[in-house]
Amino acid sequence: MKLERGPKVATPGAARSAVPTDEREALLERWAVRHGIDAAQRLAEAEVLADAVAAGITPENTIDTYAKSWRVWARFCGSAGLPEDEGSRGALVAFVAWMLRGGQHNGNGYAPSSASTHLAAAVVGLRQRGAAVSGDDQAEARKALEGLAVQLLQAGERRGRGQAVGADIDGLYAIARSCPDTLTGARDKALVLTGFHYASRSQDPAGLLTGDITQHPRGLIVAVLTGKTKHSVRNAKIAYATDPEICPVGAYTHYRARLLTEHGEQWAGPSTPAFVAIDRWGHVTGGMGPDSVTRAIKRISARAGVPVAWTGHSLRIGLATAGRRKGKDGIAIADQGGWARHSRSMLGYMQIEDGWDDNASAGLT
Template sequence: MTTEIELPVPVLADRLALVERWAERHGVQAALRLAEAEDLADAVAAEIIPENTADTYTKSQRVWTRFCAATGLPELEGSRGALMAFVTWMLREGQQNGKGYAPTSASTHLAAAVVGLRERGVRVSGDDQAEARAALEGLAVKLLQNGERRGRGQAVGADLDGLRAIARVCPDTLAGDRDKALTLTGFHYASRSQDPAGLLTGDITLHPRGLVVAVLTGKTKHSVRNAKIRYADDPAICPVRAWTAYRARLAAEHGQQWAAPSAPAFVGIDRWGHVTGGMGPDSVTRAIKRISKRAGVPIAWTGHSLRIGLASVARRKGRDGIAIADQGGWARHSRSMLGYMQIDDGWDDNAAAGLT
């Protein structure tokens, strides 16, 4: 017989049945303590989800809602058929403009939609999710066989020629010094756009051999790290010299408050040379694109180009994979890192080369 419990605080309806079962097993007071522990677990889980991951979940939930509205299926149902229909709909017409999503985007939306359904108490079978994912992969192969490639593809990686070109054309202004420091340091610790945007002055410290960058905005335990950046042999593209020159000029032209440990490491600068505050991830992405175009880089870089570039250039230079992973904040033997270790034309690092 179910125990009736008067709860001193509101409890989610889908948890009430669980609390009642705990009360039958352990008593009312123990059940209430377990309910409080569940609330704490929810709060911790919400706290540790990176902001960009939470944004992805929110966007994917909107895609799921649009799918349910378009097909007349209930939102709170994650059956095998519903997930398969979701995958098919996304590839066929899922975007708001009526076009199909790229398979990579559809995969992200599928995973996030399942997370959202489970958070709302909907039971989603792991086997059903796996079958939907297998269907997505099979349909993606069909698209390729039909000559249809969707999505932007992997961003172009930064390279040493591009870094030299950028260093040459950065103007002799505070914004030019900022651009040079942003690009050169970002390459050497394989930055994502949110990394320099999240750095404070106190997170970057001088060392006799270079800089130590405390990257605290990573999504995993591997990406939160202290990256060491050595002085470069070529002063023109030395990240340490670029950083110190930029910081000295910022304090000299706009005051010592920008040298405080709590000040943003990289600041926005308007067209009149006024400091507008710290840069955000989107402004970093726009800056990297603008900086690379100004330097005449053949394909404009994106906010991820510096990260890809560190992995691919370091590999070509013969650096150890584990050392690359530690510097860039990847798990050792990470699949994404191995994907970034790209070879541009497939001739220099060809498995079949020289075998016959």
Template sequence: MSETELLQTAPVSISPAESERTPLIQQWAARHGIDAARRLAEAEDLADAVAQQITPDNTLDTYEKSWRVWERFCAATGLPESEGSRGALVAFVTWMLREGQHNGSGYAPASADTHLAAAVIGLRQRGHHVSADDQAAARKALAGLEVQLLKDGERRGRGKAVAGDIDGLYAIARSCPDTLTGARDKSLVLGGFHYASRASEPAGLLTGDVALRPRGLIVSVLTGKTKHSVRNARIAYQQDPEVCPVWAWRHYRERLIAEQGEQWADPSTPAYVGIDRWGHLTGGMGPDSVTRAIKRISARAGIPIAWTGHSLRIGLASTSRKKGKDAIAIADQGGWARHSRSMLGYMQIDDGWDDNASAGLT
């Protein structure tokens, strides 16, 4: 998760520590009376509870992991955990890049960026002051150290996932076996490509979340990652049935019910089911199993660089851009914020010639 995504998913207001709230309550009491101050304090408690409830589990998990990294840093350097000063934060990013991982190697800059942002949030949640200038100094140091790594010929991290494309969809459709697993695989990839799915999204779909309409499918995607992820993605019938996600969905669901029973038509059942090597159902698919399935499916199709769980998401943005689709329509389909930097980056994944500022000037 990037720093930008962390800031998007963090609660709008960070809960102040009790020591910081006490003067505020005293001010309320002076202005409005004791009873009103008590009710305002109760409203603050409610706001904290709501913020906790609506923060996605994966974001909370990131906070916890990053805070443990901060604790390890403080233990290694002898610095207090309660101080997010300029020097401490710069030392934190330096330590992460040099030796921060458990095995003594350095983190990739992107991971260090995530841990920095989450550690700052963790400090503030615990009532410790971190100024904007101190954060900026740490980010500037991180950017400079990343450039130095590149100059030294060191590149860390997995890099961006390869983008899915139309040729890959055809290869996958043709390689899926005539089995229930093959029908599920085909629907999983074709459908996920057309609504720019993250791996967590098909894993979270229920049968009732996918509605067949005269012109195609409406997929109700609710991940809770950002407010833009709550969307009804419309997937129209495609001209070529071979790679049509609507026909793939219909075939998969008809086969699932015919072979495994009418109970799988219940709206509360998982939309995509796990299937073992012997053809036995194992329940709903999880995000990790979706990622492994997409990698396996693309490898079976002979795609040179295996797709990952994010390839479908990148593929929708980049392919739609090449087809001349409006950026706002792409954002709405994939659940991005309009003018999202990550979406714009996906749109620019090509050979650098067609979408070039110097092309066609004279």
């Protein structure tokens, strides 16, 4: 029985249909038997729509990660002489061993955390392409990864950058005092102070428009719309600080006023970037991107003499650790920073502080 097909939707990487083509064909045949050809056709069109919706809501960075991991899998298969569309137990375990042994382009091994990401994404890619990868086979590969990672540690080999250092209040003071009296300095100060208070990722300030940050009698309301999950899309409230020197509200207000004074009202519209890119000559060149935010935070912290340079994730970690140090409730921290209320990553950041007081050995001697 032949069914007419609706228009195909080309969806990249992770946004492809979760149902392999041969299974979809069989499903359509069953629908036709049960409901007739017309109803089966409408159900087929609904499947196409579902694929298009999945493509539309999948974050670009997720798509990029899946595409990158598939390229790593393809390189492995090429070097091992294995077919790309088969994810057997042996192939997955060999993939893990290859990544840790020397899978990078430069011949070095991947960090276990990176290998774990590539393994998970490769399995998704295999299933999207119709390969039957069992949960047991994937679990076997992950068990091998964990065991090999332990062996690396036992051999004294630590890979990867490790967790970024968290921003702290002393660092905020140092940054506030080191920012020059220029538009770039004003922007830098506002970028760090506001980002710390809503636990920003690098893409968050890069995605903010002027209309996303609104004044309130008690401070600022930041509409974070670039979050990775339903929890991270939020309206974060930033109150005036007790000390004006590190007040995020005052820093942002001063930066925006200086931007309009020096470069005109063209930057005042709600659809203009909240944080602008400024070249070495003081020219405004547009909005900041995630990479430029990351580079700026590293440069700003280095200029301030922070002992360990901050990264694009330092502000996010800093809210969790500093908030916990001040006795803030975990739910309040989660809501402000856009974590799920029992997020493992957030709890891990909070444990940096909790591990000293909520400790079986603390106070025994």
